[in-house]
Amino acid sequence: MGNNLLKGKRGIIFGALDEKSIAWKVAERCVEEGATITLTNVPVALRFGGIKELAKQLNAEIIPADATKIEDLENLFTKSMEILGGKIDFVLHSIGMSINVRKKRGYTDIKYDWMQKTFDISAISFHKTMQTAMKLDAMADWGSILGLTYIAAQRTFPDYSEMAESKALLESFARSFGYHFGVKNNVRVNTISQSPTVTTAGSGVKGFNDFLSYADKLSPLGNASSNACADYCVTMFSDLTRMVTMQNLFHDGGFSNMGMGPGVFDWAKEYVKNAENE
Numbered sequence: 001m002g003n004n005l006l007k008g009k010r011g012i013i014f015g016a017l018d019e020k021s022i023a024w025k026v027a028e029r030c031v032e033e034g035a036t037i038t039l040t041n042v043p044v045a046l047r048f049g050g051i052k053e054l055a056k057q058l059n060a061e062i063i064p065a066d067a068t069k070i071e072d073l074e075n076l077f078t079k080s081m082e083i084l085g086g087k088i089d090f091v092l093h094s095i096g097m098s099i100n101v102r103k104k105r106g107y108t109d110i111k112y113d114w115m116q117k118t119f120d121i122s123a124i125s126f127h128k129t130m131q132t133a134m135k136l137d138a139m140a141d142w143g144s145i146l147g148l149t150y151i152a153a154q155r156t157f158p159d160y161s162e163m164a165e166s167k168a169l170l171e172s173f174a175r176s177f178g179y180h181f182g183v184k185n186n187v188r189v190n191t192i193s194q195s196p197t198v199t200t201a202g203s204g205v206k207g208f209n210d211f212l213s214y215a216d217k218l219s220p221l222g223n224a225s226s227n228a229c230a231d232y233c234v235t236m237f238s239d240l241t242r243m244v245t246m247q248n249l250f251h252d253g254g255f256s257n258m259g260m261g262p263g264v265f266d267w268a269k270e271y272v273k274n275a276e277n278e
């Protein structure tokens with residue numbers, strides 16, 4: 001049950017593909033907290049994903065947009081303001097895709113035009129979203145913009161490949177654009193660095209289940225779920241966090257500050273035993 005933390009607020013949620021998507025949970029929680037929202041995703045996701053079901057459930061309209069295309073983003077913000085009846089209070093950027101990972105090209109054999117496409121989809125789209133919103137003067141005063149990221153921006157996770165640089169770029173855009181949006185009309189921009197989570201994008205990373213278990217064992221609170229991430233996003237969209245901006249906020253059960261955790265040893269012993277029995 002909600003607490004009306006977002007009562008009267010209008011939001012745009014990118015990236016709900018299916019029930020496992022983090023954006024799906026965020027959309028549900030925002031509406032539960034009293035917000036009205038529009039949903040958006042690439043046209044192909046509308047054909048194959050379950051977003052229409054979510055839209056029906058939340059009584060929200062879907063506005064298709066490829067987040068790499070400025071004209072789509074202009075249409076998205078203009079239509080969202082019409083449908084929701086005013087400027088936008090919050091935006092969730094929940095978009096990530098690596099072409100080289102998807103096509104199984106290793107990090108030391110990268111195809112550079114794919115890498116550029118990856119950066120465009122996973123990071124530059126965040127800048128494009130913010131620039132479009134600013135040019136259209138679409139964000140309400142004291143609004144809140146969030147992007148979702150991963151700790152591979154700071155530490156090396158070999159199989160995360162070019163997504164590591166995508167996330168570093170995304171986090172940097174939050175800091176740089178956060179300055180300009182703050183000065184313009186007190187809009188805050190942050191990234192949330194989430195634990196590994198079982199979703200379509202997450203599971204595409206090689207060895208995903210192993211590092212999900214490893215992170216779970218190393219973190220004193222265990223991995224943060226997508227529902228917990230949705231709760232955190234709600235607080236960041238609410239008026240309770242008005243002075244937080246230009247930050248990368250770890251939402252990972254403590255993983256990012258761990259050095260060594262005894263729980264990992266038991267997990268590793270079990271892991272080796274299972275591997276030997278296979």
Ligand SMILES: NC(=O)c1ccc[n+]([C@@H]2O[C@H](COP(=O)([O-])OP(=O)(O)OC[C@H]3O[C@@H](n4cnc5c(N)ncnc54)[C@H](O)[C@@H]3O)[C@@H](O)[C@H]2O)c1
Nearest residue numbers: 015017021022067095096148149194196197199200201202
């Ligand atoms: N799953 C994890 O382990 C994890 C951990 C930390 C951060 N994240 C981040 O969370 C975000 C959401 O990912 P998810 O795990 O929910 O997976 P997901 O696959 O459900 O979501 C990714 C979304 O990006 C959308 N997308 C792809 N190209 C697009 C484009 N050009 N324009 C608009 N949308 C596009 C997809 O259609 C999809 O809805 C991503 O930024 C991801 O990197 C995920």
